[in-house]
Amino acid sequence: MHKVSKLDRKYVWHPFTQMRDWMGQEPVLIERGKGSVLTDVNGKKYLDGNASIWTNLHGHNNFRINNAIAKQLAKVAHSSALGLANEPASVLAEKLVKAAGPPLKKVFYSDDGSTALEVALKMSYEHNRRINRSKKPRFLSLMRSYHGDTIGAASLGQIDLFRRPYSGLLFKADKAFSPYCYRCPFNKAKPERRDARLGRKCKWECISKLENKIKSHKYAALVVEPRVQGAAGMIMHPSGWLKRASNVVKVAGAQLIADEVMTGFGRTGFTFACHKEKVIPDFLCLAKGLTGGYLPMAATLTSQDVFDSFLGEYKEMKTFFHGHSYSGNQLGASAALASLGLLNNRRGRLRRKKLEKLLSVELESLWPFARVGDVRQEGLVAGVELVADWKTRESFPLKAKIGIKVCEVMARKGVLTRPIGNVVPLLPPYCTTDAQLRKMVRVLRESIMEVLGSTKV
Numbered sequence: 178m179h180k181v182s183k184l185d186r187k188y189v190w191h192p193f194t195q196m197r198d199w200m201g202q203e204p205v206l207i208e209r210g211k212g213s214v215l216t217d218v219n220g221k222k223y224l225d226g227n228a229s230i231w232t233n234l235h236g237h238n239n240f241r242i243n244n245a246i247a248k249q250l251a252k253v254a255h256s257s258a259l260g261l262a263n264e265p266a267s268v269l270a271e272k273l274v275k276a277a278g279p280p281l282k283k284v285f286y287s288d289d290g291s292t293a294l295e296v297a298l299k300m301s302y303e304h305n306r307r308i309n310r311s312k313k314p315r316f317l318s319l320m321r322s323y324h325g326d327t328i329g330a331a332s333l334g335q336i337d338l339f340r341r342p343y344s345g346l347l348f349k350a351d352k353a354f355s356p357y358c359y360r361c362p363f364n365k366a367k368p369e370r371r372d373a374r375l376g377r378k379c380k381w382e383c384i385s386k387l388e389n390k391i392k393s394h395k396y397a398a399l400v401v402e403p404r405v406q407g408a409a410g411m412i413m414h415p416s417g418w419l420k421r422a423s424n425v426v427k428v429a430g431a432q433l434i435a436d437e438v439m440t441g442f443g444r445t446g447f448t449f450a451c452h453k454e455k456v457i458p459d460f461l462c463l464a465k466g467l468t469g470g471y472l473p474m475a476a477t478l479t480s481q482d483v484f485d486s487f488l489g490e491y492k493e494m495k496t497f498f499h500g501h502s503y504s505g506n507q508l509g510a511s512a513a514l515a516s517l518g519l520l521n522n523r524r525g526r527l528r529r530k531k532l533e534k535l536l537s538v539e540l541e542s543l544w545p546f547a548r549v550g551d552v553r554q555e556g557l558v559a560g561v562e563l564v565a566d567w568k569t570r571e572s573f574p575l576k577a578k579i580g581i582k583v584c585e586v587m588a589r590k591g592v593l594t595r596p597i598g599n600v601v602p603l604l605p606p607y608c609t610t611d612a613q614l615r616k617m618v619r620v621l622r623e624s625i626m627e628v629l630g631s632t633k634v
């Protein structure tokens with residue numbers, strides 16, 4: 178075993194990992210990366226099929242981002258945002274506000290997706306108290322939602338598996354019905370595979386349920402992952418749901434917190450998924466792709482209204498009492514500026530459109546397999562849901578580790594991704610070539626066949 182693997186095994190505790198399983202195998206030890214390729218210490222190359230857990234946009238070792246960081250590094254790596262300002266963070270704030278659009282006017286920096294949500298949560302809580310909407314504001318979040326792992330963010334999450342161990346520590350966020358067309362309880366269409374997704378008799382029952390829930394209490398805010406619920410298993414909302422949900426929230430006088438930690442920065446085709454439905458949130462939470470997947474940095478954007486409710490004389494103590502040591506970090510902000518530049522360039526946009534199209538063409542090849550229940554895509558996010566029986570949509574039990582097994586075979590064949598239960602996600606970096614994209618889907622197809630057989634419908 179490699180000497181570094183020994184160190185890892187001896188000292189490192191990995192996130193979301195059963196360490197007994199981990200210690201039973203030799204880890205993939207990544208040494209370098211270039212574009213969509215990661216190379217391990219033995220020289221074996223892998224395609225980064227989930228963009229390093231949904232973070233990487235323009236590929237690894239990108240010349241422009243490297244350069245931007247190096248140039249900043251030669252000046253200073255970090256000075257505190259508590260009491261000091263700096264150039265990259267200020268310039269980035271303007272660019273983020275412009276990209277997000279009105280009424281988002283102010284940027285609060287933090288470190289990662291979880292903290293971006295904590296910030297929105299605290300701001301919304303305090304704002305709602307100060308405008309006398311509620312003395313003890315409560316929040317509404319969607320079924321199967323995931324917003325991070327710190328206590329506040331985890332409290333908003335509605336995935337039982339992650340909540341259960343800490344339920345005693347978490348505060349109560351109410352759960353609102355959210356659409357999952359493939360398993361829609363209202364869709365009476367027969368499970369004829371792709372037809373089932375169209376919801377032929379859909380009457381937007383999911384929105385009525387949300388509407389009833391939101392009317393039942395004076396909620397401070399509804400928290401949503403716009404258009405795609407990532408950790409739920411890349412579950413895509415039907416087009417029009419977000420707009421309707423946003424209207425329901427506005428009528429109720431509540432705020433909308435958009436968690437675009439995964440969907441932000443072009444992932445779903447638009448700079449932000451909210452833009453696709455012309456939805457204007459009160460809070461926009463950004464992280465993962467903000468720095469192009471280079472450095473941990475996050476931002477919470479909000480409106481002048483919210484900002485103003487924290488203004489006052491010093492002695493009134495209306496200050497937003499929250500912050501992080503690395504808020505507004507110069508290296509992160511420099512990486513983010515370079516990444517935004519790449520995102521907005523015309524050639525890049527056209528390339529992403531082409532890649533989206535190619536992905537949807539390639540994914541077609543998965544439909545014939547009997548163990549493939551649903552194939553979902555939104556922009557450059559895909560989720561393939563594996564099932565025991567496509568006719569009944571019966572799931573494999575989690576304990577069967579089907580997703581894990583398929584991804585292990587994929588890794589052996591040179592494509593890295595991480596399953597979410599029985600769903601295998603593909604989120605190619607935007608610099609992925611046509612040949613690399615074809616390989617990602619081909620390896621997924623072959624791995625499904627190897628683990629689950631090649632029975633066709």
Ligand SMILES: *Cc1c(COP(=O)(O)O)cnc(C)c1O
Nearest residue numbers: 289290291323324325407438439
């Ligand atoms: C990943 C993710 C988070 C948490 O981000 P971290 O950087 O892991 O804390 C929050 N919300 C969504 C939608 C995410 O995908």
